[in-house]
Amino acid sequence: MDDIFSNFGDIFSDEFESFTEFGFKKKKVNRFKGSNLKIKIKVSLEDIYYGRNKTIKIKRMKVAPGVNFKTCVNCNGTGVVTNITNTFLGKMQTTIQCSFCKGIGRIITNVPYNANKQGLISVIELVQITIPKGVNDNGIFKIPGKGNEAPFGGKNGDLIIVFKEIPHKLFKREGNDLHTKLYISIPEAILGSRKKIKTLSGFIKVNIPKGTQSGKKLLLKGKGLPYNGYGYGYSYGNLIIHIYLWTPIKINKEQKIYFEKIKKNKNFVPKN
Numbered sequence: 001m002d003d004i005f006s007n008f009g010d011i012f013s014d015e016f017e018s019f020t021e022f023g024f025k026k027k028k029v030n031r032f033k034g035s036n037l038k039i040k041i042k043v044s045l046e047d048i049y050y051g052r053n054k055t056i057k058i059k060r061m062k063v064a065p066g067v068n069f070k071t072c073v074n075c076n077g078t079g080v081v082t083n084i085t086n087t088f089l090g091k092m093q094t095t096i097q098c099s100f101c102k103g104i105g106r107i108i109t110n111v112p113y114n115a116n117k118q119g120l121i122s123v124i125e126l127v128q129i130t131i132p133k134g135v136n137d138n139g140i141f142k143i144p145g146k147g148n149e150a151p152f153g154g155k156n157g158d159l160i161i162v163f164k165e166i167p168h169k170l171f172k173r174e175g176n177d178l179h180t181k182l183y184i185s186i187p188e189a190i191l192g193s194r195k196k197i198k199t200l201s202g203f204i205k206v207n208i209p210k211g212t213q214s215g216k217k218l219l220l221k222g223k224g225l226p227y228n229g230y231g232y233g234y235s236y237g238n239l240i241i242h243i244y245l246w247t248p249i250k251i252n253k254e255q256k257i258y259f260e261k262i263k264k265n266k267n268f269v270p271k272n
């Protein structure tokens with residue numbers, strides 16, 4: 001269809017100038033383009049990490065079977081009508097939008113009973129999409145031609161998908177880095193420990209060095225989200241673990257005696 005219309009060239013150019021009482025005005029007419037569809041979909045950090053596939057349901061306009069159209073005789077398919085009038089300044093040419101076809105240049109001759117005035121019907125379709133790895137919140141992905149179909153055999157609109165990130169229970173996103181909290185016990189902070197940490201790609205073991213302060217950050221390189229690499233493979237952001245000391249609220253008598261004993265020890269006096 002693109003080839004057929006390219007032959008018309010100038011006749012069907014998208015812009016034409018019309019003379020109005022206010023002067024020349026450029027008017028943009030999308031006679032042969034269906035409108036775009038925009039859809040928002042919710043995605044988890046896991047979806048973004050793995051670049052998962054999703055099936056989405058869309059409602060789009062399609063040309064109904066049996067639609068027929070002919071060239072508008074009033075404007076010969078140009079969508080515009082040119083008049084020449086004699087004024088005191090001489091001959092003046094005015095070009096206005098054809099009122100018969102509303103500037104489309106086509107007239108529908110057969111509209112099936114279930115279609116609208118443009119010969120389109122609404123249909124529900126399933127579309128397979130792959131979430132781009134590392135896509136940002138509000139990131140946009142375009143599927144050309146999957147929007148509404150155009151009447152009169154024109155070009156389809158596009159399907160525009162907007163990704164909305166679902167907040168994660170464990171991870172806070174900052175660009176392609178992830179932040180997470182880890183509580184460790186007082187003995188673990190003093191003696192050091194090995195902890196199992198959840199990442200988006202599974203569990204890993206992390207060493208907590210002895211003498212770890214509350215508020216310390218551990219950096220796990222490459223355990224964040226992938227950067228959207230355009231065919232060059234993926235590199236990843238980091239996972240930053242924020243360490244907090246877990247303080248027990250209730251302790252028993254024995255523990256109380258123990259902590260009373262070490263309370264005054266100079267090793268336990270904070271040094272700012």
Ligand SMILES: [Zn+2]
Nearest residue numbers: 072075098101
């Ligand atoms: Zn016309």
